[in-house]
Amino acid sequence: MEKLTSVTQFNTIRGQITHHPMMTVLDQSQSCMVWSKPYLSELFIIFLKDIRCEDFKYGRTHYDYEGDTLLFISPGQIFGIEPVEEKLIQPTGWVIAFHPDFIRGTHLGKTISSYPFFHYHSHEALHVSSFEKEMIVDNMQKIRQELEGRIDKHSRMIVINAIELLLSYCTRFYDRQFITRENLNRDVLARFEHLLYEYFQSEKPQLIGTPTVSYCAEQLHFSANYFGDLIKKETGKTAQEYIKDKIIEISKERILDISQSISEIAYELGFKHPSHFTRLFKQKVGISPVEYRSISV
Structure with a gap:
């Protein structure tokens, strides 16, 4: 070289x-x-x-x-x-x-x-x-x-x-x-959704934490910059915002299972500290996970 x-x-x-x-x-x-x-x-x-x-x-x-x-x-x-x-x-x-x-x-x-x-x-x-x-x-x-x-x-x-x-x-x-490339971009978005679904169905969150934009881009064979630009133009959200919204969507389902504590759910989703999960949830939903459970169950 x-x-x-x-x-x-x-x-x-x-x-x-x-x-x-x-x-x-x-x-x-x-x-x-x-x-x-x-x-x-x-x-x-x-x-x-x-x-x-x-x-x-x-x-x-x-x-x-x-x-x-x-x-x-x-x-x-x-x-x-x-x-x-x-x-x-x-x-x-x-x-x-x-x-x-x-x-x-x-x-x-x-x-x-x-x-x-x-x-x-x-x-x-x-x-x-x-x-x-x-x-x-x-x-x-x-x-x-x-x-x-x-x-x-x-x-x-x-x-x-x-x-x-x-x-x-x-x-x-x-x-x-x-x-x-709108049709192609829609396919990328669908693959992104599937990637996140499979990620949270696996043990990867506990092993490597919450998914990053770089990780998702690499798995979908894009550079992080291009992937971020594509998701932003398709959804109006940054790729990081999209991942956070998906985490909240999944966590709402798991919070309804009262056999698990909020801390256990946080660890399963890849958070090292349950307080970080609580902060994100309150930022996105407006109430804490405990409050959400109390009004939903």
Whole structure:
């Protein structure tokens, strides 16, 4: 695995000129062939890929789409090609890469962590229409023109503003993708419900505690960020709120069984301390579990 530490290194691998040491925009059709290998990135990278590339490794999974797709990589992530043996491949599409120091101290530097798609998995990539692709490529070309022109005191902020505009477009396009995948999302919600049902029917709560968003996302083969965004858009609740509501729903049924104490129910649901369960129940229902039992039984 090669460590990707600079924009100059990124450009050199592709045989392209570096116009700015911390920021680059490349038309990959002008890149030379590169050796297939995985990279550990210290850069923010946005790939716009326009052909099928099933060998592309992105995080823990493989990119295997046809058509125009955006992939987002943040520092600390692994990407690249992992074939059976090394070979030369021709990069395609467009790519933006910039070092974190390029945006440090700016509005984007403070807010880039709020763009969750930099932590999505490959099967959660953004698929764009022809019209959306035109907008993205136009934005990338304008950034490239600014970088290749005369650099002055305004250049950095103009480029950073253009990156923010691009990320705003991507946020909009992801919202559209969540809507157009409505049937698929309903299936995920049903699987989430089933996962929670099976979880509380097992001994897992006593062994590992109440289910976390990360656990549920992993079991359903999503990144925690994408899963949380999907549940929020489908239900209006965060995934954590959804789990808490399910805990309350199940606990109401068990509270009616007077053979169990409230503490026993709390432990069965995965709470280390019954007081934490009582606090959550009162927050959600308005009364304590003991009070709920007294008026319900």
